Amino acid sequence: MSDRDPQPVERQLPTEEARDLLALVRDIAQREIAPKAAEEEDAGRFPREIFTLLSEAGLLGLPYDSEYGGGDQPYEVYLQVLEELAAARLTVGLGVSVHTLASYALATYGTKQQQVEHLPAMLGGGLLGAYCLSEPSSGSDAASLRTKAVRDAEGSWVIDGTKAWITHGGIADFYTVMARTGEDGPRGITAFLVPGDAPGLSGAAPEKKMGMKGSPTAQVHFDGVRVPDDRRIGEEGQGFSIALAALDSGRLGIAACAIGLAQAALDEAVRYATQRRQFGRAIADFQGLRFMLADMATQIEAGRALYLAAARLRDAGRPFAKQAAMAKLHCTDAAMKVTTDAVQILGGYGYTADFPAERYMREAKVLQIVEGTNQIQRMVIARHLAGPEGR
Structure with missing residues (x-):
């Protein structure tokens, strides 16, 4: 191999703070992520310690409000951070993107009380999220999902069903879950924030994939998972x-x-x-x-x-x-x-x-x-x- 280093990407960053942020990300990527990427992908090893490091560095909640542990960064900056991480190892870049996706519902549609209670741990407390929309029989046709959430006598929700193709499935600390609470079609779907250790929640064996072997993708089973109503995100029927x-x-x-x-x-x-x-x-x-x-x-x-x-x-x-x-x-x-x-x-x-x-x-x-x-x-x-x- 040549000693010639590639020219660094010329970034379009709006502030000095953003430039310092990108310098930090490049240092972490080159020092902690890239050197181990090939070996760990070949072994199918998920680098959970890297996500802990990113959380400690304030990099898991960049586009969200600093009041709740986020970074107050515009998407213009956040996406360039993702690009740097993915260039070092796609498992890491995509993992941060999925965590941000999983945090979106609560950060955008949650009540003030919900945000105060849950977002600090989600954005800067070392937690890792997953997003549960697809199912074995509903991928592109997501509105036909069949996972159900039914109210019990005490007003909580009981979730039953299986989600598929879930990045971080089985290892996530929280899941943003779309479940059917009403009529067929998109208007009968509601969003829930489900803790990863909820009784009745389990992850299947990870899929055997042609690439990204270090990123676990698995079905997630919900067998009578009980979720209180204060973990419902948005209104009933607003989930889709x-x-x-x-x-x-x-x-x-x-x-x-x-x-x-x-x-x-x-x-x-x-x-x-x-x-x-x-x-x-x-x-x-x-x-x-x-x-x-x-x-x-x-x-x-x-x-x-x-x-x-x-x-x-x-x-x-x-x-x-x-x-x-x-x-x-x-x-x-x-x-x-x-x-x-x-x-x-x-x-x-x-x-x-x-x-x-x-x-x-x-x-x-x-x-x-x-x-x-x-x-x-x-x-x-x-x-x-x-x-x-x-x-």
């Missing part, structure tokens, strides 16, 4: 709209993670191409390969600009759902293309586990699927442009 609002922001997190992963793949490809010699010169001197690198860099810069533009809309309080879908679509498709090209540039070495390119390629695939497949993103964008289907 809460879930969709959370996903709009969560898709920006996935977009930033995708660009971080793609940037890592590009850096690896540039390192290799400037060091590897064939026919008497570095392969980076050949025009065909140079054009590949140029296209990879352009896709990354375009994706970064797209997710930042959507973040600025969100920070300004303006509608951003269409732009969030566009960012998730473009950035994850770009990550798949860039990581595939990185493997090609490394040739035979790219296909081996001795270099990280093959891991980046395997990890990129899931980003086109999670938090709404890219086919769903196209549907969302088209609805904003042409209205709902079948008018």
Whole structure:
């Protein structure tokens, strides 16, 4: 490998505080996360101690109110933090994004009393969250979920059902759960905050995945899980709209993670191409390969600009759902293309586990699927442009 270090990404940061924050994140990423990433992903090890470190550093609640332990940072800054973490190890970047997603419902729709009681521990107390919407029979068609919550004689809720594809499933300290409390369809769904140690809650064995082996993805079973009414988030029947609002922001997190992963793949490809010699010169001197690198860099810069533009809309309080879908679509498709090209540039070495390119390629695939497949993103964008289907 070459001693040539990749050029640091030129960040668009609004304040000196944000610049100091990014410097801290880069230090943690380079010192604590990246050196162990390949080994721990190969072993399927989840780095819980890294999330404890991030919590202690105030990095698990960045976009939320400091009154409750958050960082008061705009999404424009928070997403660039995610990108840095994902470039070091996608399991960590995506894990922070999912934790932020799981905290969204209470931080945005919870009562003042609920926020005072729960948010400080969720945002800065070392806890780790999970978001429970999908089920074995309802993925893209999330409104058809069947997990039920029924009131008992004492006014509490009893939850029964199974959630699927849950990041941090079985190890999370709290779960934001969407359950059916009324009629079929989106209007009969309510959101709940469920503690991870609630009696009757259990995680299945983690799924065996092609990538992100260090990030546990599992079904979560609810067998008579009793939740008091003061852990209901929002009004009865409001859960689906809460879930969709959370996903709009969560898709920006996935977009930033995708660009971080793609940037890592590009850096690896540039390192290799400037060091590897064939026919008497570095392969980076050949025009065909140079054009590949140029296209990879352009896709990354375009994706970064797209997710930042959507973040600025969100920070300004303006509608951003269409732009969030566009960012998730473009950035994850770009990550798949860039990581595939990185493997090609490394040739035979790219296909081996001795270099990280093959891991980046395997990890990129899931980003086109999670938090709404890219086919769903196209549907969302088209609805904003042409209205709902079948008018």
